[in-house]
Amino acid sequence: xxxxxxxxxxxxDFTKKQKQKIRDIVRGxxxxxxxxxxxxxxxxxxTIYPFNKNYVGGFAQAKDFINISIPRKGFSxxxxxxxxxxxxxxxxxxxxxxxxKISLLESLFVEGSATVFxxxxxxxxxxxxxxxxxxxxxxxxxxxxxxxxxTGYSHDEWFFGAKGKPFQxxxxxxxxxxxxxxxxxxxxxxxxxxxxxxxxLLKMADL
Numbered sequence: 546x547x548x549x550x551x552x553x554x555x556x557x558d559f560t561k562k563q564k565q566k567i568r569d570i571v572r573g574x575x576x577x578x579x580x581x582x583x584x585x586x587x588x589x590x591x592t593i594y595p596f597n598k599n600y601v602g603g604f605a606q607a608k609d610f611i612n613i614s615i616p617r618k619g620f621s622x623x624x625x626x627x628x629x630x631x632x633x634x635x636x637x638x639x640x641x642x643x644x645x646k647i648s649l650l651e652s653l654f655v656e657g658s659a660t661v662f663x664x665x666x667x668x669x670x671x672x673x674x675x676x677x678x679x680x681x682x683x684x685x686x687x688x689x690x691x692x693x694x695x696t697g698y699s700h701d702e703w704f705f706g707a708k709g710k711p712f713q714x715x716x717x718x719x720x721x722x723x724x725x726x727x728x729x730x731x732x733x734x735x736x737x738x739x740x741x742x743x744x745x746l747l748k749m750a751d752l
Contacts, residue, residue: 546589548575553594557617567593567615570622574629577666582637582739589636603628605635606642623670627663634659637739649703649715650693651743656704657719661727662735674716682721685714693747725750 550568552559559567571591578584590610595617596602601624602614611632615625635641640655647655660675692698699707706712726749727733738746 546576546579546584546586548572549588549590551590551592553592555595555617557595559593559595559615559617566622567625570626571613571629574626574666575633578630578633578637581666582634582736584633584637586636589633601625601628603632605632605640608636608639608641610641611636621670623667627667627670627672630663630666631659634662634735634739646696648694648696648743649689649698650747652698652700652703653689653693653715653719654722654743654746655719656716657721657723658735658738660716660720661723662739665735674713675720677717677721681711681714681717685710685718689718722746722750722752725752 548571550571552564552567571593575589575591579586579589586609588609592610592612594612594614596614597617598614599616601616601620604612606612611629613625613628613632635655638655638658640647640652640659660672664671664675700715701707702710703715704713706714711717723738726738726746729749729751741749
């Protein structure tokens with residue numbers, strides 16, 4: 546697999562030392578995920594953009610293209626490493642671009658699986674969107690049941706807090722579903738789940 550890493554030009558760029566560290570983390574995570582999940586893409590392209598936010602943003606735009614935005618003022622290496630694993634998981638599953646005609650349930654499982662996979666590879670970084678409470682589950686699981694097969698659901702509502710839903714709700718629910726699978730199948734690995742359909746995952750979660 547060939548890995549291309551391109552730093553997009555910006556008014557204030559990363560230092561040479563930062564760029565080398567970013568290259569090492571991205572390349573290492575990419576190679577490791579490809580080995581773990583059996584990714585066969587001949588080329589994976591990464592674009593790296595420095596921005597003024599306080600988080601690392603990742604987006605798998607195609608099966609061979611991932612964009613990562615990184616705070617120019619400094620960043621957590623574990624956070625960046627986790628992001629690479631998360632987005633590479635999406636590449637393996639084919640959850641790239643804006644994933645048209647995909648059900649809410651499929652999106653929940655995909656994001657939950659990618660989050661748990663990243664947690665297993667980088668346990669030092671525990672994202673806020675991996676945590677859920679019983680109160681949250683009791684409130685929102687009935688709504689999932691109503692919309693789980695809907696392909697026209699609002700991604701902004703379920704994942705980014707639009708129209709009164711909690712921010713990152715979909716990620717948290719997805720992690721909960723994956724944790725249920727792990728409870729029912731304690732020896733199962735994420736590598737074994739990555740190719741399963743939402744229907745199979747739902748059955749395994751016993752929901």
